[in-house]
Amino acid sequence: MAQVLEFKLPDLGEGLTEAEIVRWLVEVGDVVAIDQPVVEVETAKAMVEVPCPYGGVVTARFGEEGTELPVGAPLLTVAVGAAEGSSGSAASPSSPSSPSSPSSPSSPSSASSSLSSPSPSPSPSSGSGTESSGGSGNVLVGYGTGAPAARRRRIRPDRLDRAVAEAPVSVAPVVAAPVAEVLVAEAPVHEGPVPVVSPLVRRLARQHDIDLRRLAGSGPDGLILRADVDRAIRTAEETAAATARVQAPVAAVVAAPNGVAAASDAERIPLRGVRGAVADKLSRSRTEIPDATCWVDADATELMAVRAAMNAATGPSAGPKVSVLALLARICTAALARFPELNATVDTAAREIVRLPGVHLGFAAQTERGLVVPVVRDAHTRNAESIGAEIARLTELARTGKLSPAQLTGGTFTLNNYGVFGVDGSTPIINHPEAAMLGVGRIMPKPWVHQGELAVRQVVQLSLTFDHRVCDGGTAGGFLRYVADCVEQPAVLLRTL
Structure with a gap:
């Protein structure tokens, strides 16, 4: 006999407390397999396909596309064993069934953004003969699985109504409620x-x-x-x-002449998803962190020449092309090794500065969904070539919206190349809870005194915004001066390679 089980929005990890429904991948009446993605949601970190831990027939969905739900709110209900409850007719080849919707999702193994982690906890499986008891091992926080994915089917409405009517409900009835409640x-x-x-x-x-x-x-x-x-x-x-x-409409009628309601020309855009997360983090940064900024102009002519020589190399030892951002990232890791005070965070509650052992380097990337900061893990253990390859990989994931929450968190220092927007300088806002951010302007020809003579050189402005609680201006100035020296004389880096 079928059981109706409720699937709630799971804990998506990384401290996320809500998500917005972007697209439903199943309809009421669809047969879903264990671990089949049923909805695509957008969190403050990334787009995620959420797999259902139950196999059976979808009996209800909660929330329209565009609705924001908190973790723990009902997503859908599934009648587990409903196919058997219909005397096996739903699984029989001769039974009429609706064709699969064009929006039918791919299996979880092909969904790069689906959530999975190993767990020994099993979950109820559908009575469908297409599922086995082997278990796929894909789980969400608080849910286990027990069978591999099967193709999507749809149960005829009359059989669905009969199966649901006969099914003992194992959860409390779900009552739709406003999100605020x-x-x-x-x-x-x-x-x-x-x-x-x-x-x-x-x-x-x-x-x-x-x-x-x-x-x-x-x-x-x-x-x-x-x-x-x-x-x-x-x-x-x-x-x-x-x-x-x-x-508002009542006020407009009262205020408008002759009692005619005046239309407002203002456009209201909700601060949610990535934009809302960025707004919250920037506001918190400016509220909690006493930041200060110092900057310096540097002659990047030699750095650009070294990069050109690297990328022009041929033969077996020649590797992939190295970007300017990768070279600057390697310079940052070398500078942080000399000035570890800036690779830190502040525990406000404990009133302690926490110096971090490794460098997880974030870099700002502009995407269609807004500004995101992917993180290169263990950047202090990588060379420029390795850092460049990881930046390229994460940038591509950012453009396609496939970055996972884990790839967007945990940074200890951020590199912000705003020069790509054609601007020379900026005073960056620190990426809370980090202690510093290095900003890089555009590299462009400018008049410069070189070896006692006026010459046209490739000049860049570097700016460092730092948390004044973790260090004083001397440390920040020393860090920035070392970065500028490496830009002007790349051979300085050889001492730390």
Whole structure:
């Protein structure tokens, strides 16, 4: 007999608390296999295809495309064993069934952005004869699997209704609710001291008039975390925005002459997805980090000549082309080895500077979805050629929207080449929670005094924005001067290679 199981939006990792439904990959009535992607969602980090841990018939979907759901909200329900509940007719070759939709997704093994990790926990499998008990091993956080993917089928509506009607529901009935109601559950008023993870969270709640006594903490023993306060802030803002939208037409009628409602020419663009994540991170950076910027002009003529010589080399020892960004990245790792104070972060709650053992180098990349910062792992162990190859690989994934959340987090220092936009200088905002960012302007011919004479040289402006808590101006200036020296005299790098 069939069971109706509810599949909730899983924990996508990396601290993500919500996701926006971009595209449904299945319809109500479709037969899905274990681990088959059923929906494409956009998080603040990347586009992700979410596989379903159950095999059976889709009986309901929750949320239209464009809806933002929190982690733990219902995504869909699946009648597990519904094919057998229909006397095997759905699996029989002679049974009529609807053809597969053109939007039918590929198997999880071919979906580069699907989430998977090993787990011994099995999940219910469909009664379909196309599934085996071997298990694919693909799991989401909180869900296990027990069978490989099978092709998509659709059950006739009359058989679906009969199967669902006869199925014992193993979960509580799902009631559709507004997103704002799902985000923050109603919690009783705390009596006495409220358990909060840090003074920063208390200050954030105070700044936004959030009553901590009415929040249900998601941490251990009800501890209120920053994510709980952020969620409450978003809910309050959504409620205020909804109220404003309702009241706006009335206000327009009152304010307009002769009682005619005046149309507004303003366009409102929601801050969500990648754009919302960038806005939150930049705001937090400027709020928490006392940043300062220093800059210097450097003669990059010799660096450009060295790069040209590298790329012109032929023979068995000649490797792939090396980009300017790769050379600058290698210079950064050498500079951080000399000035480790800048490869750090600040633990605000503990009031400690945390110096990090390895360099995970982020680089800013502009995509159609907005600004993203892919991370080159263990950049301190790579040479310029290896760094360049990894930058090229991550850039291609960024352009196609296939970067995973793990590839966009964990950076310890960021390199920002804004010269590609044709500008000379900038004062970058630090990529929180890092301690510094190096900005690089365009390299262009300029008059320059070289060996005592005026000459036309390839000049670039370098700017370093740093967290003044981790070091003083002397350290920051020493770092930037070393970078400039390597740009002007690439042979300086030979001492550290």
